[in-house]
Amino acid sequence: MPQIGIIPIHPKEFKKIHNFSTYQMSRLSGYSVEALKNWLADESSSRFVEPKPYILNHFGAIHSILARV
Secondary structure, X not given: OOOOOOOOXXXXXXXXXXXXXXXXXXXXXXXXXXXXXXXXXXXXXXXXOOOOHHHXXXXXXXXXXXXXX
């Protein structure tokens, strides 16, 4: 199977790299602001939820596209 060159990126890392607000990340990714807040929460917080691998791939794909522009 051919590889498409996408490296999975956690939403926290994506936010650091691109300096996007939670709202901007929501608009760009299609995920709700509430879901993003859960993924971006501190890992010691009860609000924190670890994103699924497909979410990491989704942000990796978006990063790959933005890096090419």
